[in-house]
Amino acid sequence: MSQPINQPTCAQALSAAQALGLDRLDAQLLLLHALGKPAIDRAWLLAHDTDQLTDEVAQRMRAFSLRRARGEPLAYIVGSKEFFGLELQVDARVLVPRPDTETLVHWSLEVLQAPAMTERPQILDLGTGSGAIALAIAHSLQAAGRPARVVAVDASAGALAVARENARRLQLELEFSQSNWLDEVGGHFHLIASNPPYIASADPHLVALAHEPLGSLAAGPDGLGDIRQIVAKAPEHLAPGGWLLLEHGYDQAAAVRGLLRERGFAQVQSRLDLAGIARCSGGQWPG
The missing domain is CATH 3.40.50.150 (Vaccinia Virus protein VP39)
Structure with a gap:
C-alpha cells in the first residue's frame, strides 16, 4: 500500500533532523534506528532517499531527533555503543x-x-x-x-x-x-x-x-x-x-x-x- 503523500521521505526526515541542530551522521543513525535497520546500513538511506516513511517511523524519528536535540546521548537513544570492537x-x-x-x-x-x-x-x-x-x-x-x-x-x-x-x-x-x-x-x-x-x-x-x-x-x-x-x-x-x-x-x-x-x-x-x-x-x- 502506498504511503500518504504528506509523509516525509528519508531525505526530508534527515533534513528535518539537521534543522534541529543534529549533525548528519547522528540523523542517519537515528533514522536507521527508527526504521529498525542496523547502523551499518547508511548506504541504504542513500539508495532510498525518496522513499516515504510510514507514519509510525516518521513519529519515531521525530521523537528521537527531539531527544538528541535536547542533548541526550545518541547511545541512550539507540540503546548501544561500540567499544573496543564490542557492541555494548x-x-x-x-x-x-x-x-x-x-x-x-x-x-x-x-x-x-x-x-x-x-x-x-x-x-x-x-x-x-x-x-x-x-x-x-x-x-x-x-x-x-x-x-x-x-x-x-x-x-x-x-x-x-x-x-x-x-x-x-x-x-x-x-x-x-x-x-x-x-x-x-x-x-x-x-x-x-x-x-x-x-x-x-x-x-x-x-x-x-x-x-x-x-x-x-x-x-x-x-x-x-x-x-x-x-x-x-x-x-x-x-x-x-x-x-x-x-x-x-x-x-x-x-x-x-x-x-x-x-x-x-x-x-x-x-x-x-x-x-x-x-x-x-x-x-x-x-x-
Whole structure:
C-alpha cells in the first residue's frame, strides 16, 4: 500500500533532523534506528532517499531527533555503543563508553602480556559501569586463549545489571560485586584498572553531560577525590608486582602520578590517548 503523500521521505526526515541542530551522521543513525535497520546500513538511506516513511517511523524519528536535540546521548537513544570492537548495551544507568578509555584497555593488555605476569591473572575493574573495560579485557584474553579471572565492581546496582546483561549477551565470564570502590572487595589482584569520576564538581562542562549519571562523572572540587581513595587503598588489594592503572582528565596526569609516587608505587608513568593527551596514569606496587 502506498504511503500518504504528506509523509516525509528519508531525505526530508534527515533534513528535518539537521534543522534541529543534529549533525548528519547522528540523523542517519537515528533514522536507521527508527526504521529498525542496523547502523551499518547508511548506504541504504542513500539508495532510498525518496522513499516515504510510514507514519509510525516518521513519529519515531521525530521523537528521537527531539531527544538528541535536547542533548541526550545518541547511545541512550539507540540503546548501544561500540567499544573496543564490542557492541555494548547502554542506558541512563551508566556512562556512555568513550573511545579515550580504549587507551586504558590497551595498557591493561600490555601489562597482562608481560613475561613476568602469572599464567592466570586476577583482574579488577573498579567502577565498571556498562562493563566496558572488564568485558574488553576478558574478550581479548579469551580470544588469545588466556585464562583469567575478571571481577567487575560498581557501587550502583543499576550499573551492575547493565554490565551483567552485556556479559551474558557477549558470552563472557565475569564476576560482579557491588561495592563503593574497594570497600567490599576481597583478595589480591595482578591488575586493578579504573575509569573513575574525575571532573571537578563545579566544572561548566558538566552541563553538557546532564543526561549521564553525575556520580560517575564528578569527584569533588578538583576532580581527584575518587582517585585519591583508589590510590590509597589499592595496595591492600594488589599482589606483589601488581599494577594500578587509572584514567583521568586531560590536565590531571602530573597530579595523579604524584599521588601514585607518594603512596609508594614504582614505574609510575602516563599513556597518551589518540589525541596525544596524557589520558591514563599508573604504577606497579613493589609488594
